[in-house]
Amino acid sequence: MGAKIINRGRGPEIEGTRITVYDVLDYARQGWHRDRIAALFRLSSRDIQAALDYIDQHHDEVTATYQRIRARQKHYQYAPDVEAKIAASRQRAQARLAVMKSSHVGESEEPHDGGYHG
Numbered sequence: 001m002g003a004k005i006i007n008r009g010r011g012p013e014i015e016g017t018r019i020t021v022y023d024v025l026d027y028a029r030q031g032w033h034r035d036r037i038a039a040l041f042r043l044s045s046r047d048i049q050a051a052l053d054y055i056d057q058h059h060d061e062v063t064a065t066y067q068r069i070r071a072r073q074k075h076y077q078y079a080p081d082v083e084a085k086i087a088a089s090r091q092r093a094q095a096r097l098a099v100m101k102s103s104h105v106g107e108s109e110e111p112h113d114g115g116y117h118g
Contacts, residue, residue, distance in 0.1 A: 002046060002050065003015065003044065003046045003047040003049070003050035003051075004050060005021065005050055005051060005054045011065065012051075012054055012058075012062075014043065014047045014048075014050060014051055017041070017043065017047070019041050019043065019047075019051070021051045021054050021055050021062060022062070022065070022066050022069060023041070024037055024041075024048060024051040024052065024055070025051075025055055025062065025066055027040065028052060028055070034048045034049055034052060035048075
């Protein structure tokens with residue numbers, strides 16, 4: 001039996017999980033391959049393919065709901081203590097990113113093909 005998309009009141013999700021099609025859509029929109037998304041959520045590729053098929057078959061409805069969810073997240077007002085923790089976390093992430101970027105300065109601009117050339 002194949003993977004199935006159900007709705008228990010939270011929106012369409014992969015049966016037997018709490019992973020919604022919107023969770024899958026976040027990664028699919030970033031260009032992630034089905035198998036990579038499956039590995040992230042520790043699901044089968046069939047489960048993720050069922051979500052992707054549902055997204056394709058219900059494109060307009062899924063897109064509209066997804067946009068509403070993203071808008072609600074963007075404008076959500078956290079409690080001041082939570083907002084402070086989020087801001088501190090973002091600052092730490094930005095600092096780590098800056099260190100990573102600076103460590104790559106001066107490296108070859110040629111793309112690495114992943115092959116062994118020794």
